[in-house]
Amino acid sequence: MALALQTFATVKDANAALKAQGSRYLGGGTLVVRAANEGDVSVSGLIRSTEPSLSAIVVAGGKVRIGASVTMAAIGGHPELGMLAKAARAVGGPAIRNMATIGGNLFAPAPYGDFAVALLALDATVSTEESETPIETFLANRDGSRAIVTSVGFTLPPQGGFRFLKVSRVKPKGISVLSIAAVLQQAPDGTISSAWIALGCMADRPMRARAAEKALLGRKLTEDGVAAALAAAGEGTAPITDPIASAWYRAEVLPVHLGRLLLA
Amino acid sequence: MAKVPVQFTLNGSETAEFVDSGTTLLHTLRDKIGDTSPKGGCHQGTCGACSVIIDGELRLSCLTLAETCDGAVISTTSGLSENGILHPLQRAFLDTFATQCGFCTPGMIMAAKVLLDHTPNPSRDEVVEALSGNICRCTGYEPIIQAVLTAARSNSQNAA
Numbered sequence: 235m236a237l238a239l240q241t242f243a244t245v246k247d248a249n250a251a252l253k254a255q256g257s258r259y260l261g262g263g264t265l266v267v268r269a270a271n272e273g274d275v276s277v278s279g280l281i282r283s284t285e286p287s288l289s290a291i292v293v294a295g296g297k298v299r300i301g302a303s304v305t306m307a308a309i310g311g312h313p314e315l316g317m318l319a320k321a322a323r324a325v326g327g328p329a330i331r332n333m334a335t336i337g338g339n340l341f342a343p344a345p346y347g348d349f350a351v352a353l354l355a356l357d358a359t360v361s362t363e364e365s366e367t368p369i370e371t372f373l374a375n376r377d378g379s380r381a382i383v384t385s386v387g388f389t390l391p392p393q394g395g396f397r398f399l400k401v402s403r404v405k406p407k408g409i410s411v412l413s414i415a416a417v418l419q420q421a422p423d424g425t426i427s428s429a430w431i432a433l434g435c436m437a438d439r440p441m442r443a444r445a446a447e448k449a450l451l452g453r454k455l456t457e458d459g460v461a462a463a464l465a466a467a468g469e470g471t472a473p474i475t476d477p478i479a480s481a482w483y484r485a486e487v488l489p490v491h492l493g494r495l496l497l498a
Numbered sequence: 499m500a501k502v503p504v505q506f507t508l509n510g511s512e513t514a515e516f517v518d519s520g521t522t523l524l525h526t527l528r529d530k531i532g533d534t535s536p537k538g539g540c541h542q543g544t545c546g547a548c549s550v551i552i553d554g555e556l557r558l559s560c561l562t563l564a565e566t567c568d569g570a571v572i573s574t575t576s577g578l579s580e581n582g583i584l585h586p587l588q589r590a591f592l593d594t595f596a597t598q599c600g601f602c603t604p605g606m607i608m609a610a611k612v613l614l615d616h617t618p619n620p621s622r623d624e625v626v627e628a629l630s631g632n633i634c635r636c637t638g639y640e641p642i643i644q645a646v647l648t649a650a651r652s653n654s655q656n657a658a
Contacts, residue, residue: 237519237520238519238520239519239520239565239566241565259562263562263563263566264543264558264561267522267560267561267562267563268542268561270520271522271541271542271560271561272541280520280563282566294641307555311531326610326631327629327630327631327632328609328612328627328628328630328631329546329549329556329557329558329609329631330557330558330631332555332556332557333558333561333562406623406627406630419583421590
């Protein structure tokens with residue numbers, strides 16, 4: 235059965251059309267068309283909006299707002315978002331990055347959604363027409379979300395304050411064994427004053443490593459300083475098992491890779 | 499269901515077609531227009547065999563709906579040769595034995611073309627990165643990488 239695609243000039247009209255049963259929002263197509271190609275019969279209609287604000291990147295006063303239709307390629311090539319380029323380029327190959335959107339990445343199930351891991355570490359907010367939600371809350375409730383995501387906002391961390399690592403068995407890139415993003419702030423003496431660490435593939439969606447964050451506070455980024463954080467890294471995780479890696483393997487290698495990220 | 503009219507420029511020629519709403523570009527190119535150079539491999543965005551160039555960007559035609567290409571400029575491998583003379587990339591793929599079964603070749607060539615369009619003299623790492631979304635199960639990739647580097651050298655020699 236063919237999927238009827240409806241295109242609307244405004245998000246408001248698209249939101250109204252999205253209320254129809256079986257309709258899904260079409261961003262870059264890398265999730266929803268893929269699902270349809272795979273035979274997902276729950277998708278019977280596609281809705282999209284061409285509202286220009288969905289494709290805008292605004293960087294002002296240290297704040298960033300990225301429209302939901304902005305692609306990974308656009309983020310990876312934006313001159314003011316250089317610190318996020320590594321995370322954006324971690325998503326798929328060149329063709330996927332020309333299609334996959336930041337809005338869609340919020341809905342990508344593990345082992346996908348590497349960029350959402352970065353956004354979680356950045357404590358981003360997710361906007362719809364009617365609300366603005368902390369990303370952690372948004373991710374927790376995303377399965378029931380029906381309102382079209384319009385943009386994602388966050389504060390740019392200080393230079394060098396953002397770290398990202400994607401672990402893959404295939405070089406130069408492949409699907410994630412796991413991904414880690416961290417936003418760290420250090421006091422003048424080098425001790426960690428604030429830590430936000432997000433993990434991908436360690437649950438069915440990106441999650442915070444709260445125990446590791448807590449264990450880093452007041453410590454320095456040395457082997458001894460991060461030891462407690464590495465020991466606590468797996469706390470609260472429920473890694474996925476898939477053809478890339480088992481949950482056991484992911485749990486075993488997480489502290490190794492977190493250590494490499496923190497000590498880099 | 500009513501058909502939807504779609505118009506785009508395909509390999510330099512104005513093309514118009516009526517498609518069912520929600521039809522992929524891959525299906526439209528292969529089964530409606532008859533350009534079978536893009537291949538339907540995984541239909542999941544994983545293999546890259548369906549890669550085409552849309553408005554200068556590499557895209558996967560299996561995940562792109564034809565309606566969203568209205569007014570676009572689309573290039574496929576079948577439009578690369580001119581007057582029976584192979585494009586330098588096609589020539590290089592032949593000369594370096596970068597093709598075995600050939601299924602991945604059109605996607606590889608389009609990925610390489612986008613690279614060379616923007617980076618005429620790429621490094622090996624840039625070639626590897628450009629081809630990272632395309633899977634080949636025959637060659638082990640090395641001849642393909644060499645083909646792209648050979649085509650780049652050929653282009654620069656011709657330009658000199």
